Amino acid sequence: MSRKPLIYVLVAVLAAAAITIGVVASRAQGSTATLPAIAPAQLLANMAATQQTTKSISGDVTWSNGLIPGSELSGLLSGGSGAAPSSLTGLLMGGSGRLWAQQGSGLRLESQGSGADFVVVAGRSGVWSYSSATDTATQYGLPAGARAGTSPSPVPTAMDPLTTITRTLQSFATTGTLSVSGQTSVAGRQSYLLTVTPTSSITTLGSLQVAVDGKTFVPLRVQVFARGDTTPTLSAGFTSVSYGSIVANLFTFSPPAGATVRHSALPTPQGLTGGMHSQSRPAAHGAPLTLAQARVKAAASGLVLTAPAPGSLASSLPFAGATVMPSTKGQGDTAILRYGTGFGSVVLVESQGAAGATANLQQTLAGLPHGLVGATTVAGVPGYELSTSLFNVVAWQQGKVTAVAAGMVPQATLRAFVAAV
Amino acid sequence: MKLLRRELTKLFAQKRSYVGWGGLLAVPLLITLAFYLNRNNHHHDNGPGGVISLAFHNGILMPLASVAMLSAFLLPLLAAMVGAYQLAGESETGTIKTWLMHSISRGGVLASKWGIAVIYVVIGLALVFVGGLAAGALAFGLHSQALLSGQTASVTHWLGLSLVAYLYVLVGVICVLSLALLFATVTNSSLSAAIGALVVFIVMNVLGAFSYFDFLKPYLFTSHMDAWQSLLSQPISWHPIVTGLITFAIYIAALMAVAWYLFRRKDILV
Amino acid sequence: MTMTQDRTDERPAPPNGVEPVVLATYGLTKSFGNTLAVDHLDLTVRRGDVFGFLGPNGAGKTTTIRMIVGLIYPTSGYATVIDHQVPREKIEALRHIGGFVEVPAFYGNMSARRNLRLMGGLNAQVDEKRIAEVLDIVGLSERADSKVGDYSHGMKQRLGIANALINSPELVILDEPTSGLDPQGMKDVRELVRELGKDGTTVFLSSHLLHEVEQVCNRAVIINRGRVVIEGPVSELHPEHSSVKLLTSDQGKARDVVAALVGAQQVTVDEEYLIVEANDGTVREMVGRLVAAGVGVDAVIPAREQGLEDFFLGLTQSSDVDTGGAAGVAGGAR
Numbered sequence A: 001m002s003r004k005p006l007i008y009v010l011v012a013v014l015a016a017a018a019i020t021i022g023v024v025a026s027r028a029q030g031s032t033a034t035l036p037a038i039a040p041a042q043l044l045a046n047m048a049a050t051q052q053t054t055k056s057i058s059g060d061v062t063w064s065n066g067l068i069p070g071s072e073l074s075g076l077l078s079g080g081s082g083a084a085p086s087s088l089t090g091l092l093m094g095g096s097g098r099l100w101a102q103q104g105s106g107l108r109l110e111s112q113g114s115g116a117d118f119v120v121v122a123g124r125s126g127v128w129s130y131s132s133a134t135d136t137a138t139q140y141g142l143p144a145g146a147r148a149g150t151s152p153s154p155v156p157t158a159m160d161p162l163t164t165i166t167r168t169l170q171s172f173a174t175t176g177t178l179s180v181s182g183q184t185s186v187a188g189r190q191s192y193l194l195t196v197t198p199t200s201s202i203t204t205l206g207s208l209q210v211a212v213d214g215k216t217f218v219p220l221r222v223q224v225f226a227r228g229d230t231t232p233t234l235s236a237g238f239t240s241v242s243y244g245s246i247v248a249n250l251f252t253f254s255p256p257a258g259a260t261v262r263h264s265a266l267p268t269p270q271g272l273t274g275g276m277h278s279q280s281r282p283a284a285h286g287a288p289l290t291l292a293q294a295r296v297k298a299a300a301s302g303l304v305l306t307a308p309a310p311g312s313l314a315s316s317l318p319f320a321g322a323t324v325m326p327s328t329k330g331q332g333d334t335a336i337l338r339y340g341t342g343f344g345s346v347v348l349v350e351s352q353g354a355a356g357a358t359a360n361l362q363q364t365l366a367g368l369p370h371g372l373v374g375a376t377t378v379a380g381v382p383g384y385e386l387s388t389s390l391f392n393v394v395a396w397q398q399g400k401v402t403a404v405a406a407g408m409v410p411q412a413t414l415r416a417f418v419a420a421v
Numbered sequence B: 001m002k003l004l005r006r007e008l009t010k011l012f013a014q015k016r017s018y019v020g021w022g023g024l025l026a027v028p029l030l031i032t033l034a035f036y037l038n039r040n041n042h043h044h045d046n047g048p049g050g051v052i053s054l055a056f057h058n059g060i061l062m063p064l065a066s067v068a069m070l071s072a073f074l075l076p077l078l079a080a081m082v083g084a085y086q087l088a089g090e091s092e093t094g095t096i097k098t099w100l101m102h103s104i105s106r107g108g109v110l111a112s113k114w115g116i117a118v119i120y121v122v123i124g125l126a127l128v129f130v131g132g133l134a135a136g137a138l139a140f141g142l143h144s145q146a147l148l149s150g151q152t153a154s155v156t157h158w159l160g161l162s163l164v165a166y167l168y169v170l171v172g173v174i175c176v177l178s179l180a181l182l183f184a185t186v187t188n189s190s191l192s193a194a195i196g197a198l199v200v201f202i203v204m205n206v207l208g209a210f211s212y213f214d215f216l217k218p219y220l221f222t223s224h225m226d227a228w229q230s231l232l233s234q235p236i237s238w239h240p241i242v243t244g245l246i247t248f249a250i251y252i253a254a255l256m257a258v259a260w261y262l263f264r265r266k267d268i269l270v
Numbered sequence C: 001m002t003m004t005q006d007r008t009d010e011r012p013a014p015p016n017g018v019e020p021v022v023l024a025t026y027g028l029t030k031s032f033g034n035t036l037a038v039d040h041l042d043l044t045v046r047r048g049d050v051f052g053f054l055g056p057n058g059a060g061k062t063t064t065i066r067m068i069v070g071l072i073y074p075t076s077g078y079a080t081v082i083d084h085q086v087p088r089e090k091i092e093a094l095r096h097i098g099g100f101v102e103v104p105a106f107y108g109n110m111s112a113r114r115n116l117r118l119m120g121g122l123n124a125q126v127d128e129k130r131i132a133e134v135l136d137i138v139g140l141s142e143r144a145d146s147k148v149g150d151y152s153h154g155m156k157q158r159l160g161i162a163n164a165l166i167n168s169p170e171l172v173i174l175d176e177p178t179s180g181l182d183p184q185g186m187k188d189v190r191e192l193v194r195e196l197g198k199d200g201t202t203v204f205l206s207s208h209l210l211h212e213v214e215q216v217c218n219r220a221v222i223i224n225r226g227r228v229v230i231e232g233p234v235s236e237l238h239p240e241h242s243s244v245k246l247l248t249s250d251q252g253k254a255r256d257v258v259a260a261l262v263g264a265q266q267v268t269v270d271e272e273y274l275i276v277e278a279n280d281g282t283v284r285e286m287v288g289r290l291v292a293a294g295v296g297v298d299a300v301i302p303a304r305e306q307g308l309e310d311f312f313l314g315l316t317q318s319s320d321v322d323t324g325g326a327a328g329v330a331g332g333a334r
Helices: A004-028 A040-053 A072-076 A161-171 A271-278 A291-300 A355-367 A411-420 B002-013 B015-037 B059-070 B074-093 B095-100 B106-140 B155-186 B190-209 B227-232 B239-265 C003-010 C061-068 C090-094 C112-120 C128-138 C153-165 C183-198 C210-216 C251-262 C280-292 C304-321
Strands: A056-065 A094-102 A106-113 A116-123 A126-131 A136-141 A176-186 A189-198 A205-213 A219-226 A234-242 A260-265 A319-326 A333-339 A346-352 A373-378 A381-387 A392-398 A401-407 C021-032 C035-046 C050-054 C076-081 C084-086 C097-100 C171-175 C202-207 C219-224 C227-233 C243-248 C267-270 C273-277 C297-302
Touching: A004 B155, A004 B239, A040 A161, A040 A176, A040 A189, A094 A116, A161 A219, A176 A205, A189 A219, A291 A319, A291 A333, A346 A411, A392 A411, A401 A411, B002 B106, B002 C112, B015 B059, B015 B074, B015 B106, B059 B074, B059 B106, B059 B155, B074 B095, B074 B106, B074 B155, B074 B190, B095 B106, B106 B155, B106 B239, B155 B190, B155 B227, B155 B239, B227 B239, C021 C061, C021 C202, C035 C050, C035 C061, C035 C202, C035 C219, C035 C227, C050 C061, C050 C183, C050 C210, C061 C076, C061 C171, C061 C202, C076 C090, C084 C090, C097 C153, C112 C128, C112 C153, C128 C153, C153 C171, C153 C183, C183 C202, C183 C210, C202 C210, C243 C251, C243 C280, C251 C267, C251 C273, C251 C280, C280 C297
Parallel strands: A136 A260, C050 C202, C050 C219, C097 C171, C171 C202
Antiparallel strands: A056 A094, A056 A234, A094 A106, A106 A116, A116 A126, A126 A136, A176 A189, A189 A205, A205 A219, A219 A234, A319 A333, A333 A346, A346 A401, A373 A381, A381 A392, A392 A401, C021 C035, C021 C076, C076 C084, C219 C227, C243 C273, C243 C297, C267 C273
16 A cells, blocks of 8 residues: 555545645734824723723633632643633632623623633623532622612622723822833734733832724633743633624523522622732721831730831831721721832731631631642741732731732742731 | 445445444443443442533433543544444455446545445434433433523423534534545555544544644644534624534545545556 | 358348447557556457457456456447447447356345346346346356355356357356356257357357357457467368367278378378378368278377467467567468
8 A cells, every 4th residue: 555645544534734824814903003002001091992992892701810829731722612700719720701791781701611600790680690510509798889770780790890991090199100012913903902011120010901892892811920930820801893783681690490509698808918909098097007016006906016116127028008907807996017019019907816816817828729838837837828920928827817928029029028027 | 426326335234334333322321331230329420421411301401411422532543443444344354346446536436435434323323312312311201401501401402502513513523524535545444444533533532632732723623623612601702613523524625625535546456 | 160261251241320339449558557468459349249359368358258248347449339438438339238257246135137137228128028038048047046146156157158148148258157167058058149149149258168168259369468369260260270189990001091192291190190281171081982892990089189289379479489479370361
């Protein structure tokens, strides 16, 4: 049997693949025309203005979370073949699916896995999630102050991811440098790349990149890079997008017959990472206090503050202010002490440690993926350490005080900080 | 065409046709039986997940569960064997020269072989569909069922979706069949041709499983085999299905074009 | 035994307008890699011929036939079948051809009748009557409805012939149709071929047995190693002289009687036999004279078969040595 015909077979298969390249690629090709240059401030202004003009957005989305260790193997394997999440927190692990958002109608996110979907719907019928794998529908009670009827759209603006992105970018003006670093095609649309580079030199954050549609000024993709990395640690964005109007019934949900129905409270950003976000917003409880003032105020509720002595800190982490507020759980006050500036800052949260607080801490830690949290010692006291490429957290209990130090700083820097406490 | 009619006569006269069909039909029956025996056990972790796990308690999902299970390997295997055997089997029995000493074109012979292999798979899939539906109806009855995206769909809607899914899988499987037929034009052993096609299928699947080869994925027809699953979310995203069908069509056309070229020029030495 | 000579003379002239040459090859060549299987083969088969294609095993007979029917493609050269070139117009050419190559292949799980039904109507419509007819011609009527898989080799050969005849083709090509048959089977097939020839069908028959070609064909070509060795009427393929072996009651007296008839040089003694160079007509005269002389004639054995097989071997062997072929012996005249 001559070998030559086998070569023909190989050629046939390769030719088929090659033709497919041409056809499929041309179908997916969006516009490639170059956009006019634009200043970052103008871009932000356009983005803010677009909320009046862009009413609907829908498309295929994909998001990934590189903070979780042990996902190296799944990183090797192609995405889209994993199981769909079955809870809201599962969404945080990464995934892909479809998103619909329409002013006046609501928001719908469909996370697709192999053979099962996880759907989140917010609209006239309330906020629901449905997991087809477990046939469970969960209805969420809205947090106080954001009920339907207080704003023109039934969707609380806090849940509108696009406006949140714009607002967040605007708030970065002081802590980072905004620049339009280039143009690229995202979701088939020629887009501006808006980059936020932190001014702090010690932070683990490398840059934040937002791809903004050159025509509609809608953010299409957000990517967070750790310092020194060329691939994003966090990424979320559209792979295809359309601005056509969406049928209203996509934003309503009624549980299918026979499904298990649960009720739950809407999880709000809290816990270990809560302190980080609060530094972008002005403190809701008055002007920042000095260390001495904070000590006095905390002592009034029985909280004994332990803080690094002023001379022992690295020059990159000067004391920046303190806030003392009543604790949401347990008794007494919680003190939030901030060190450093911008992205390269560390937050030290101390609260009256009741027995319940330690248990809460352990419970939260237990819920995290295995291997994320390690044990460590702080000033002779056992504690927990959480380390990712973007931020680090150390938590310990000293006497009656539960302390958590967190920041987008390298692990070594945080350890040094904690050692000085 | 008259050649196809003759191939039909041959197909139904051969025992091995019925063996393959019987094997295919057994799958939905066995799946339904397994679900039926497990019906009081609500652990969805047992057995294969995904679409198949939806099929607890509702017969309307049996056809989809069956095709999901079969399209992974059994269907491509059968398609490769059928495609290979139709052409290479004639070389093995020597009957190819009996045919070719008549006043017929080689292209016509190849086309009728392809046609009869397709008909074989169509009959097999029809058996799986009807068998799964009947077994499911008997075991669990047919009810409305929620789609993956949470909306409830009627029995007729699910039937329609299942039909479209089956048609989609059929086209995908015809790719494997055409590949096997192409191999059969260069080798006289139906086993070698079937194995060749299966090896290519498996290699493509393996390549598609590693994110290192993500740039290749859209161009391998195996990556599109599961695209019918987007039928199960509403609103239906037709893009992956259409892309898949176009990819399949390109592959089938290219493979059969080369097969035609090779078969026309081949020296029949058996 | 004289029928071969009869046939050459009695071949009817083809009617006007009908192509006299049914099959011809022009420089037909086939090489497989470095092996030259068929080397510039030229032959011509006229309408009504029973044409013998003769050569030892491995001479390239089957390869040539495969090229004639378009199963394989020549490296160079071509064939024509009634005006249609093969391989270029092979579909039209095959309309006029019936036959088989090597072992006739059918579907073992179906009956002979079903097999014929399956393949019979491809060139032209064929009805049940015709199927029954050809089965009868080859003598398979009784076993027509049993599975072909149960057939003996001889029955399969017969089915092959039936399949060849079913469309009443102008040219019947049979590749060693008696191979593997018992003597009765061989006899039946040869008789069948003769009948075909009598009906005016042109037959192209390949064989490695000279005596078979002698019995059945009127023209033949002998090939060896892919080359034509000799082509011509069968009667001219071997020297005119023939010899007989005589076994008599009185060798000495017989010798005298025979020598008086044919000349002393034509008579030799081989142990108890007398070898006499004499043609057919003389043999009768010789026996008559011996009996009249009171010599008992125990046996008259034609030594022609052996002599001619030796001649055949000699021809093919000598063409191994002489690369030019022995075409000069009788001329390759068309």
